[in-house]
Amino acid sequence: MAILANLQLKQTYHKPEDNIAQAFYLPCMAAAHTYDRAVGYFSSAIYALAWPSLREFVDNGGRIRLICSPVLSEGDVSAMTAGYAARNEEAQGNLLKEEFRQLLTTPGSVKPAKVLASLVALKIIDIRIAWVGDVAGGKPKRLFHDKVGIFEDVEGNAVAFKGSMNETWPGLALDGNLESVDVYLSWVGSREQARVAEEQAYFNRLWENHFPDVTTVPLPEVARDALVTASDPEHWRELVEEICIEIQAAEGWSPEAKPGGRVPRPHQVAALDAWKARGRRGIFEHATGSGKTFTALCAIKDSFSHKEVVLVLVPSDLLLRQWAAELRSTFDPVGIRLLVCGGGHIDWKEDGRLRAWTRAGAGAPRLVLATMQTASSPEFIQACRGGRHLFVVADEVHRLGALQARRILQLDTGPRLGLSATPVRSGDPTGTAAIFDYFEGVVPPPFTLNDAIRAGTLTPYAYNVHRVRLDTDEQEEWNRLAKEIRRQVARSIGAKTADVDAETRLKMLLIRRARIIKNARQKVSAAVSIVTSTYRRGQHWIVYCDDQVQLAAVRDALRSAGCEAIFEYHTAMGGDPRRTLDLFEAQGGIVVSIRCLDEGVDIPAVSHALILASSKNPREFIQRRGRVLRKSPTKLISNVYDVLVTPLFDPDEPPAVAILEGELARAIEFGSHAINPGCITDLQRLAIEHGMDWERVVNAGIEDDDDNKEEHD
Structure with missing residues (x-):
């Protein structure tokens, strides 16, 4: 059995220069006998486990103590301030029970949640809930959100670490969930030994509810019962194996070849797999902030393996600049050639450059990045070589339903990927149908706002x-315009023929009245x-x-x-x-x-x-x-x-x-x-x-x- 003192550990680790999981987190877990961790939210507890080393840790008789906080709404805080919910264990337990229920219904967190529940049922993991402030006295100040972890082995060697933690899906991936950490070793010098002892004493005081202004309580029974009910103690090892396989699959989609590079989260992997199964066509209807751009980068990386030329379409100059920076940062190591069209970039028009850039053929990966306004011009469409070798990615794909932008949809391409939180165009069934026909619909299931919040991406x-x-004069003007609008509507209804001028006047009246609301x-x-x-x-x-x-x-x-x-x-x-x-x-x-x-x-x-x-x-x-x-x-x-x-x-x-x-x-x-x-x-x-x-x-x-x-x- 390995011991912590035999590991070659650095004083600090920083992503992306260091693969923190491989170099620090996983080896420590495999060599440890106990692991104490403050993880922030209760729902983030599932990400506090070093999955590839978890079975080895448990086989060594390992035990884990977790301190975390539930998510509080303003109503919860108000109730605590009044001194009610804080003294009601069932109320706290129901809050945690609901968090756990959401984990069990969120893609990507179901299996980790079941593993956590199983290890709680087996008494391998013990959880306590922390509140900052004198909760019983009705004076909660803020959530407990400290960031500390301590590994200890059977010989008493201990490793303490502190730093920026990101308990999200990347915490399950081999790049680790630690962005930057400082590490202290109990066997290296008196100062380091004292620092480790200090962190151990701090954690123990928190655990035993002896730290000023922090109240720490056992996991309420109603929440514990929910975990035990959902647990599967006989099969948790198989679940861990499946999680590790899913982590490896995510790495296969990663566009970054460097060690410790970003990997897609479960909803992104599921979307990419489903898109591939549909013949690499479809729209990702994913909530704003859920990582649509990175998902597309994963698809683009896969496209390079097919020797395809990629055409990325964006709706604005701002997104053009952002995508250009993202593409270069991600793919410069593989030697991409990038042609930017629009936003002041006009060299694509010279000497048949766009036509040459979009031709089929081997060589360095080629990317064309264009604004939709530029790409919808006759000159661009005529110069762009279509065919099965051309992969189109449309960011904010709903914009392609506008009358001018729809010209782009005449391009003959192979794979197609649209990105939008809201691909259906409000009040425009024609534009929506054009987009959905071209990209062949939404790749199910959509990743909604609620999904993103439950998954921790938002x-x-x-x-x-x-x-x-409205102020009095604004209301009076509103009423005056309303009367005039009613008169115009009545005239239009009574007219035998359409009156273009009357329709224009009515439209202007509606705009003027709407402006009263706006201003x-x-x-x-x-x-x-x-x-x-x-x-x-x-x-x-x-x-x-x-x-x-x-x-x-x-x-x-x-x-x-x-x-x-x-x-x-x-x-x-x-x-x-x-x-x-x-x-x-x-x-x-x-x-x-x-x-x-x-x-x-x-x-x-x-x-x-x-x-x-x-x-x-x-x-x-x-x-x-x-x-x-x-x-x-x-x-x-x-x-x-x-x-x-x-x-x-x-x-x-x-x-x-x-x-x-x-x-x-x-x-x-x-x-x-x-x-x-x-x-x-x-x-x-x-x-x-x-x-x-x-x-x-x-x-x-x-x-x-x-x-x-x-x-x-």
Whole structure:
């Protein structure tokens, strides 16, 4: 039997330079007799096990102690503050039981959850739940989220490690779940020995509930019973074997050949396997933030093995730059040749370059990256050589349903892959059908927002609705326009022939009235109230505005209220937008933005979103929500604040009802997936009051392709 002192261990490990799992984590687990670990969330406990070494560890008589926290909603915190749920073991247990139930229903976590349950049933793993604050006294401060681990062998040698932990699917993969760790050895010098002893004493005090301001309790019986019921003590070894095989399969899809490179998560592997089984055609309908780009990189790596030429299509210049950086970073080691088309890159037009680039043939892997606007031009389509050798990847594939972009769908290709969180185009069945016919539908099953939250790829979030009214003069103008709209509608109905001018006037009246909602003055005062009462220094907020006028009003109002670190981000801004985001990420603050953050911008540190913008396109607010739900070591739960304008109107007037439906559609979609779904009860009541079809409200929406105006050659 190996012992820890015989291992050659470094003082620190950093990914990606070090393969932390192979060099540190797995050897320590195999040589250890006990393993103490603080893992953060209860649901992340399944990722705390070094799977390829787990059987050896258990065979050595190994025992594991885990300290973790449950996910808390605002309602849970409120109940704890009142001193109720904290003293009710059953309430805590039911919360943990629900977390475990979600693990058992989430692809990729079912088998690890069953292994965890089996080892708990066999008393190999003991779990305690930790709360920071005097919980019994009703003063919870924050979740316990420490990051420490201690291995010890039969001879008393111990290894303590601390550092950034990422308890997610990559923790099951051989690249390990530790991004960077400092390591301390009990047998190397008095200082190291003292540090290990200090961490051991710290963990033991936590475990025994003797550490100040931390309450540690045994796993409640109702949660333990749920684990034992789901356990399979006789077959856990077979489950571990299957997990290890799945890890190896994931490595086979990885686009990164370097040691410790990224590997796809279970939902990505399942999607890639299903796509391959369908003849390598289909659309990945995966939630924003679930790793669609990386999934596509895996498919592109596979395409290279088929000697294919890859054509990647993106909807904007911003995504063009991001994809170019991602492709070069991932595939430069294999010597790719990349031709960028659009976004100011015009050399593809010279000397038949695009035609030569897209020809069939061997040689270095070739990639063409183009904006959809450029790729839909007759010049591009005529120069691009189609055929079975051409693999098309379309990011934000729903954009290909727009009238001009549909020209791209005449390209003759082999494999096809579309990416979108929402591939169905709202109010555009023709465009949707064109996309689905070309890519041959969605690869089942979709990976939904709830799937992503359960799998740990997105953070859970709380949703907070703030309803505001129109000011008196705004309401009066609303009423005046409503009367004029009714007159125009009546004239149109009574007319014997179509009147183009009348239709234009009606459209303009509807736009003017909708603009009253978009620019309602109380939105600005609501934004100031929410930010000044909630924002704390160092947080990362995004405030979504409708237009430049509203953005300026919100920016100036926040500054007048004493808010600091206010940033702007929009297409008309001066300076370097990327540097603005870099500064924002580094120091925190409030970004006041228009719609250009909707697609493709990745700012994981954002923890709060305030939505002032009104939109009838569900895709826009789904993408806005995705910006704030991305995983980051600096946040546990995200927060979405939504300012909802509810004007007074006659419910018998269909156009006015449609205005409110657009607002409610956003709120209902947000609230339905939040950790506090009761937040939309009042909205349901509001819809009923106005005689709305509740189910139809959720699906209300109109597709908007205006963003394409921002793209250019």
